[in-house]
Amino acid sequence: MTMENRFNLIDEPWIPVADHGRVSLRQIFKSPEYRSLGGNPVQKIAILKLLLAIAQAAATPKDDVEWKELGADGLARRCLDYLDQWYDHFYLYGDKPFLQVPAVAELIEKRTSSKFSSAKTGTKKKEAELGGKPKRLGAGFYPDMPSSNNTMLSHTLFERNLDDKDKALFVVMIMNFSFGGKRVEADMKSLAGKEMGSRYSAPAGPSLGGWIGNLHSFVSTGSVLSSVWVNLITASYIEKTKMWANGIGRPVWEVLPSSEDCEIAKRYKSSYMAVLVSMSRFALLKDEGIYYMDGINYPSIKEGWFEPSLILDRSGSDIKTKYVDPDKRPWRELDSLLAFISGVESQSFECLSLRIGIDRARDIVPRFAVWSGGLKVSVNSGDQSVKQSDDFVESQVWLYGDVLGESWFGQLKKEMDELDTLSNTLWGKVRSYYSALKADNGKDINKTPAGKMARGAKGLFWQLCERDFQELVDQCDQTEIAATQRHKLRQRFAGYVNQAYDKFCPRETARQLDAWAKCRPNNSKYLKKEA
Template sequence: MLKNMGGKSKIENTFNLVDEPWIPIENKGYVSLRGIFKKPYPQALGGNPVQKTALLKLLLAICQSAYTPEDDEDWDAMGPDGLAKKVPPYLEELRDCFWLYGDKPFLQMPAIKKKILARKNAELTSGTKEAVAESNAQPKDIGPGYYPDLPSDNNTILTEGQISHKLSDAEKALFIVTLMNFAFGGKRVEKDLEPFTQGYSGKTVSAKSGPSIGNHWGYLHSFITGSDIINTLWLNMFTQEYIEDSSMFKYKKKVLPPWERMPLGEDCEQARKLRDSYMGRLVAMSRFVLLEGDGIYYAEGIQYLSHKNGWREPSMCVNENTGKLLWVDPHKKPWREISSLLSFLSAKDDKFTCEQLAYTLKRIKNKKMNIGIWSGGVKVRANSGDQSIKQDDDFVQSETRIVSSYLEGGFLTLEQNINRLEKLSDYLYKIVSRYCNELNLNAASYAKSAKELFWQLCERKYQKLVDISLHDKDGDAESIGKYFIHCVYTAYDKSCPHKTARQTQAWAHNYARVKNFYEKKENKAAVL
């Protein structure tokens, strides 16, 4: 909206993120930034796993900007309620930095309109038809909004959810926040724009993906969750001492967040600070954008390294010896990776480390706190320079609830029990494959479906398995062990048809293998 001010047009500030509800809360609707820090504190962030991660990062960036504890002692003394008191004054002081629309819109780059106009004039000068040049200068369609991406012009619409619709201001705000860290790589950015940093030559026709999503399958991110959002934020905050000691961040001094000081271009001083700092991990300006009407001007922003070049985020799980990462896998829920996520607790040399989990758990290991280990992300694939969601790609997330003081002593038992479930799963795959081979069926397809069903059944009692492993409840171990045996029987029975005579013969033959497997003493003992 424009207002005439003595012959000059001024954009009106509207929709302030401090005041307006736009943050999704699980089973509660939306709250404002101010509402996050009001009692009773909201319990958990809503949205899909990528939106949750982006929102948590943004809220952490706001908390760290309001107050970064000097060391662990300072962090502990502050506590969750202390944090909740420190942030609101910061939001009030910087309220004018949180307008979604206006002269300085939140996490947006108004200068992009000048670049678009310059390109349009250049096209007209070169002989491009006026209608074509005008069409190229229009903002792009945002799409459904739940993916941090713009729709491709030739997308095949398969479901109603893929149809673009007019987004509310709350949905646009969430889209902008998610986009900064998780933008899909591809060619849907504005083309032939002059770089914002004069002489910058790092861009191609295909924009790099946001640093939090990666350029391969999709990074798996993990955080500690508390009893409510304020506890979660407090648990995951870093101290200045930790930031300075970490090898993850090249720039270790305090960096103004982008809502206080936006970068002027791809390689200006502020851009380099955001690229190399902890603040840049929390709010990465990977796209330079501007909301316009129901659309968006959309250009590639700061370019970040990938994991292949040494990029690390605290919430990523990395094996520093091999460089291997934990990726998102829709066929393997994150709870099945709990042994890897927590392997820093073991004495093994070859182990994964998630800095976000390791640092937080170290600080609270002597506190009897009921916490969660949450992991999530989205599986993507790349084709001809574009990242997209196709076929069986999907969002994944899971949470494991533990008592922090029990974890260190019970981790070995938990790791052994998860490994035993993997052993059962592998054996199930083997016997279903044998059944299929006897009938000349596609063994891989049947066995894969059987394993997926097995793990779906196991998930129902997974939290119970965690509790038994950490609390050493021998009496419950026997009953849950029988349940997991039943999961193997059920998955085999439902995955292997036995209606015809030949099917029944093959089914019975391999069912006997299952029975013999469990009658062996060592396998009975290995259930739990």
């Protein structure tokens, strides 16, 4: 039976854009005025990767010279021509549904039929029928299926009926960021004939990573279209890095793998396209749900998986990556991310997207941003989920290209080191306050009242500092006006230390007042140092 082609992602509005609501792929490449993508951080990364995949398929430049000649406008024209050429491959529903594998429906139908025919009771037959129905999509907020025993802690977990634009966004998200675990279809053979038992557990999408959740960074120019152009990779760079044996590769909507282990899939795994749209799940939208199977599996970062947006440390025997940490938002890592500006080759973490993107952006726009974000997850028995303090994080810091250099970076690092010292001093003073009140009698400092209050004060201090961090970055050049402004900012930051200390160290009784006065932080050294 021929399926109706409907909801074409090229023309239908489904991409969230700041200040504009939902827009189509065609609008993205026709509208340079769109400032930034909307949605949560994972949605932003997934959409940017898709836009980059389209751009790479349409117009991969040979080298940086050709990249510059192409320009954002030239890239937009090439992408629009490409979308017209492959228009029939961007339907969300139909014979060739976008980023979906219709063959999974036959596997599930076969499994259902087998279980139903072997069932001995009416209850078992009913279970077999229910097991063959599409899985629920939940809220569509996370790139995962809802668990049957989820505790509903926020609106992001409550199930709702997703419309087509949200389903399109969900399908794009799960390609790279699917949670590892057992919520995939199981108790059957895969498309490649692999046995998947009743407790089969699928690995996480490579961009999320199999542990806590990877942090990603990109350069943003203040225009979605221009940002895609700045983050475009060249053929010469692909050849230079030797990270992708099959080069750029072809996107999966052009050539769909027949299984997770077919020749097309094998070639795809070692191409740059797999970084952008990993196809880590073979899925098919059906009715109000989805058939959801394990897809193409990828190596871990330690085993050689590489994405330019990851923040990696290759200096040791094992490759390490920066994970998402809700307690340490990405802007606090800015001096580490920009260490290459100092002129000294970094021996620790480095992000190639920033190294390449900043060199490009400073030549085409006066001001650009470093955007970093991701999702923190928890792992339990191989299942990834969002629990307790897990959360999305993102930061965006704007930079002026004409002041970037060793002196600017040196000043930034100095200021960040001083803020770290303030933070650690605050932590120690709050702990001392509670120790003076005999509230620190546990062996594990993190579980004592003193430790919990010290962490709370430290967290509040950094929250207060965040509102002024952009101004601090803007005042790291070596001028008298900037030095004056930095001194004013130091007074503000010192005030935040006292504000956090006072909030977490009450002085309502005589004993509290005595401990408060004895342990109160002294910020005079920080204020006297040359800013």
